[in-house]
Amino acid sequence: MERFDHYMERCLYGPDGFYSSGTGSAGRRGDFITSPEVGPLFGVLLGRWLDQVWEAAGRPDPFVVIDAGTGPGTLLRGLAMAEPACAEAWQLTGVDRAVADVRIDGDIRIQPELPADLANSVIIANELLDNLPFRIVRRSDGGFVESFVSDGAFVDQALDEATVPAAAALGLRGGDSAGQVSESVPLLHDAAQWVRDVLAQKPLRLLALDYGDASTAALAARGGWLRTYRSHAKGSDPLIEPGLWDITTDIAVDQLPGSPAVVSQAAFLHQLGIDELVREGREVWEERAARPDMEAFRMRSRISESEALIDPTGLGSWLVLEWAP
Ligand SMILES: C[S@@+](CC[C@H](N)C(=O)[O-])C[C@H]1O[C@@H](n2cnc3c(N)ncnc32)[C@H](O)[C@@H]1O
Known part of the structure; x- marks a missing residue:
């Protein structure tokens, strides 16, 4: 007999686990893609947020930007492509327990654990907390x-x-x-402990983006918080085919320490100017539609990317939790 969190630990991170065996990073989630996987727009907007934090902190150099639970590193690549102003000082780092020490795209490092010292660091955790055993x-x-x-x-x-x-x-x-x-x-004891450990190191910010609700009572009332995924399908039973399915939960903000500011992902991206970026994309596309180049296609793609990122029935309803310790 195994406690559920121990079972989940084994299913995701054990020797034949969903993430440790590579199943999780191959066709992960299929049609349930994460925000950075939607396209480059998310990186541009997070870059704007990083610029705000960097400016408010007095432009520290180095400015350490950590993507926690980075998976294949799509968010880091998106940020690198976006090249916000703070890129002149940043050190982009990925952290993932299921990835060995590697470098992607030359100088972006992915390591298995958070650095011990988080001074002048910003930690971004996109869909990490839902994957910590509960x-x-x-x-x-x-x-x-x-x-x-x-x-x-x-x-x-x-x-x-x-x-x-x-x-x-x-x-x-x-x-x-x-x-x-x-x-x-x-x-959510592991998620709460993870947040507590990060905040204890006094980073500039911790930003967690995830699905969930403000309270545990809300999860109890609506149910459906225990989810499983595999490539193109949402599963129904976490006990079948251990190791072949991702197991996740909606998070409950009231179980997490500190007092994060909480907004929906749609509100967060509106504040960062997603509408203006889409307007710009549409204008560039209309100007160049007769003879489109790569840039014109990239600009046009902002329209559909934005629709997915702020979709009130999907990614737009994800919660964005920001701690400023
Ligand atoms: C759902 S994936 C997140 C994907 C990625 N952040 C994205 O937005 O596409 C969760 C990742 O978190 C990693 N992970 C789980 N526990 C972790 C921990 N304690 N520290 C770092 N990474 C962890 C898993 O190995 C997995 O790759």
Whole structure:
């Protein structure tokens, strides 16, 4: 019998895990692509945000920009292509536990762990927190139970005493009397610890972009927070074919430490001027449509990229959490 977070750790990062075996970076997510994978526009906008942070910090040099959970490094390549003003001082670094120490595109380094010193650093974590192993708990008969995995099925166990205060803080309703249960929710202990560890190093900013909700209660009410993906499909059962499916959760902001500013990805990108960039793209395309060159196609592509990035039923609804320790 395995606690769910241990099972997830094995499925994603064990020897034959989804990420460690390379399955995760090959055709990862298929039609459920991440924002940097949509195209170069996301990098241009994040570059604008980095410029704001760099200016506000007095233009530090070096200015260390870390993409945590970088996967194949698409976000870093997008930033490098965008060349914002802070590029004159930045050191672009990727961190991914499932990638060995490598360099991409010459001087961008990907390493397995965050550097120990995060002074003058900005950490960007796009769809990382949802991938950190989580436990599953619910209220039952006035106490709490936790999900374990045994022989391909979920099995309930009483929650260990040490974790009861954390579960009680989730504010779950129901399960007060015999036979009653509340909805199950994820207990995001690894994600909370990861954020706590990063903030303790006092970086300039931590920016996490992920799917989720403001509260655990909201996840309990709507359900559907436990997700699995594989190349072109969204799965339904995290217990089938261990290691062949990505396992993720919607995050709950109220389980994360500190007091991040939270906006939707659509609002974040509007603030950074996505509309103006799309207008510019459309104008350039209309001017050159008769004899389009690569630049004209890139500009036209901003229109469809923007639609995907601010889609209120998809990436636009992702939460952007910004900590300024
Ligand atoms: C869903 S992918 C994110 C992809 C990428 N950020 C993007 O936007 O396309 C999550 C990545 O986080 C990595 N990861 C998981 N836990 C990590 C940790 N503690 N530190 C660094 N990377 C981690 C996984 O190996 C995986 O490559």
